[in-house]
Amino acid sequence: MLPRSSQDGYSRKMSSAPASADAQGQALGWRIPRKALALSVIATLVLGIPAVAGFAISGVTGVIGVFFGALVALRPALGMRPLSALGLSIPGALTAAVAVTVTDQPVAAASFVALCCLLVAPANGISDGLLAAIPSVAAVLVATTTTVSPAAMIGWMLVGSLVAITLGHWLGPLPMSPGIDSARSWRHAAVMALAVGAVTYVVLAWHIPHGYWVALTLTVVLRPVGDGTRDKAWARVLGTIGGATAAVVVAPWLPPWAIYTLVTCCVLLAVGYAITKDYARQIAFVTPPLVLLDASPETTGLERIGTTIAGALLAAVIALALTWWENRDTAPKLSPDS
Numbered sequence: 001m002l003p004r005s006s007q008d009g010y011s012r013k014m015s016s017a018p019a020s021a022d023a024q025g026q027a028l029g030w031r032i033p034r035k036a037l038a039l040s041v042i043a044t045l046v047l048g049i050p051a052v053a054g055f056a057i058s059g060v061t062g063v064i065g066v067f068f069g070a071l072v073a074l075r076p077a078l079g080m081r082p083l084s085a086l087g088l089s090i091p092g093a094l095t096a097a098v099a100v101t102v103t104d105q106p107v108a109a110a111s112f113v114a115l116c117c118l119l120v121a122p123a124n125g126i127s128d129g130l131l132a133a134i135p136s137v138a139a140v141l142v143a144t145t146t147t148v149s150p151a152a153m154i155g156w157m158l159v160g161s162l163v164a165i166t167l168g169h170w171l172g173p174l175p176m177s178p179g180i181d182s183a184r185s186w187r188h189a190a191v192m193a194l195a196v197g198a199v200t201y202v203v204l205a206w207h208i209p210h211g212y213w214v215a216l217t218l219t220v221v222l223r224p225v226g227d228g229t230r231d232k233a234w235a236r237v238l239g240t241i242g243g244a245t246a247a248v249v250v251a252p253w254l255p256p257w258a259i260y261t262l263v264t265c266c267v268l269l270a271v272g273y274a275i276t277k278d279y280a281r282q283i284a285f286v287t288p289p290l291v292l293l294d295a296s297p298e299t300t301g302l303e304r305i306g307t308t309i310a311g312a313l314l315a316a317v318i319a320l321a322l323t324w325w326e327n328r329d330t331a332p333k334l335s336p337d338s
Helices: 004-016 021-026 035-058 060-079 082-101 106-126 133-141 150-172 182-205 212-221 226-253 256-275 279-293 301-330
Strands: none
Touching: 035 060, 035 150, 035 256, 060 082, 060 133, 060 150, 060 256, 082 106, 082 133, 082 150, 106 133, 106 182, 106 212, 106 256, 133 182, 133 212, 182 301, 212 226, 212 279, 212 301, 226 256, 226 279, 256 279
8 A cells, every 4th residue: 555645645545636527627638646546556567467367377368357347346446435335346257247148149149248237326325437348348258259258257357356456455435426317327327238238139130240339438438427428528539439440540550569568558548537537538548458359350440430430329319318308307497487
C-alpha cells in the first residue's frame, strides 16, 4: 500500500477534483497527472507478469483471461475494500466460464448475454459502471471460435482480478461514482439486454464474420450515465470507433512482439485514465487491445471497422432515444394557471 501521507494526499486530490468525470476530463484533456501516470506504469508492469505467464501456459486464452479479469475488477478494486472487490470479481469469472460453453448455441448464448446485461442494473445502483465489463466479457467469449477450457478461463480471470485488487489496495480507496436511480438503471439494462441479446443471436445463428463486435460495442457504449447520457454516449462512440480503427490500421503491419508492446501501452494509458476517472478516454484505449489480440489473418480490417461502427451507431441511436424518453418524462410541465 502507498505510504499513508502519499495515499491521503492522492485521495484528497482525487476527492477535490470535479465530481463529474466529464468535467474532470475536460480539465485535464489528454494529459494524465504525473503521479497517476507513474502508478499506471507500475500497475501495467505488475499486470504484465501474469499476462506473460498466461501466454506461456495457455496462449492467447491466458492473456485474454488475465486482461478481462483485471478489467472486471478494476472499478471495484479502485473504490472498495479487497474482499468486497473480490466478491464482485467472482461473477465475472463465472460469466467467462459459462460463456465459453455456449459458443455453438445461439439461443443459449443470446439468453446468457442478455442475463449478464440485466445483472448490471443492481450494481449501477451502488455505483455507475461498477460491473459494466461483465456484459462485454460475455459478448466476446460466447462468439469465440476456439475451444477454451472453462476451468482455465476461471483461473486466469481470477488471476487478473487478484492483481487488479492488489493494486487497488496498494493505491488506497478512491472516490466511487454515484449510483444511478433504480428506474433508469433497470430501463437501460432491459433495453441493452434486448439489443445485445438479439445481435448475439443473429451473429451466431447466421455465422456473421466478426459480428460479435456489434454486440461488444453495444455493451461498451450503451450505459446509463445520468443527465449527461447524450454527450457521454457520443464520447463512447468516438472513443470506441477511434480506438478500433487505429488498431485495425496498424495490426497488419506489426510483428507479434510489436502488437504485444502496443497492447501493453494501451493498457497503461487505460489504467491511467481509469485512475483519473476519465472513462471516455479510458474506453479509447481499452478497445485496441481487444482488436489487436483478435487480429487473426483470416479477418480483414474492414470487417472489424464495419462491425465496430455499426455497433457504435446502433448504441448511440438507442442511447439518444432513451435520453429523449427520459427527458420527456421529466420535462417541466406548465401549471394550469400559466
